[in-house]
Amino acid sequence: MSVPADKSMPLRDFQHSLSMELLKAREAAMSRFRPMLRRHGLTEQQWRVIRALAAYQQIDASELAQRSFLLAPSLTRILQFLEREKLVKRSSDANDQRRSVFVLTGKGRRLYEEVGPDSEILYSEIEEQFGADKLENLYQLLAEFYTALSNEDSD
Amino acid sequence: MSVPADKSMPLRDFQHSLSMELLKAREAAMSRFRPMLRRHGLTEQQWRVIRALAAYQQIDASELAQRSFLLAPSLTRILQFLEREKLVKRSSDANDQRRSVFVLTGKGRRLYEEVGPDSEILYSEIEEQFGADKLENLYQLLAEFYTALSNEDSD
């Protein structure tokens, strides 16, 4: 590749840290949500699953994994936990015995309705501190990044 | 197949995904680096530590944790691994017996010099696919986000 254009730049630093900058930004946001979720007895990932379940009456594990962006083994464990806590109920798909279908229980839905508003408040604070316009900008850029990199997996 | 729940919009759209969009973007990048690092016998986090060690002659665990953005317990385990593999050598700070100071061994430095170029290649590909200008833009926005949220922890 080409020689770095500007030697005064601190060691081609962005090369070394794109992944870390994404991590840090995420952590900046999540460090606000985690304590709130913890007070409700949930982890970030469990909450992602509950949100996905709240948005769909019936949803199988594969689609749940996609929507909550979890790998199958993690999702298996999380669903086992949520079942133990009686937040989620499992049944099997009559048309395909390989599939499990999940729904929120009454308890699960009540929890969802409890956590939602708390989450809203924190989101509003972030939006206020960073700026709604910039947040939208970031959101757009992230989506483009994801798309650009996902579409060219082959070479 | 999933059945959407009721049409009422309980939570705002971006609320559903800021944290997940950051995660997805990060995953889009890391899914390229992980196989390469794995071929060298390293995880992403171990590589972060090695990079930080390569940049500083002497560095204690606290600063290493900051620079590699790892929590202390994770760093402890990673350093134990790197010591077992003889990639890193530990000594204790003469002025403060609480602190451990770390350096790359010859083996560690050779590994760093092996992995570095492979990492470069993947970064260049990402830069090419997404666009250097946009990447810079994203990088800047992430830094601002992190700063905006970190500076107002109290109110």
Added chain:
DNA sequence: TGAATTCATTTAACATGTTAAGTATACTGC
């Protein structure tokens, strides 16, 4: 000085991330 406190690191316990392998069901082509 010495008790109390802070600091650096480690350990513990449990949840999740990651890859590989296993299990059971569905599908496909012959």
Added chain:
DNA sequence: GCAGTATACTTAACATGTTAAATGAATTCA
């Protein structure tokens, strides 16, 4: 039908994330 393959999870094994507590060494200050 049935062998071969693909699909939908699940389990296993190990690494890391997260919080709390423990350990041992510095620091503070009455």
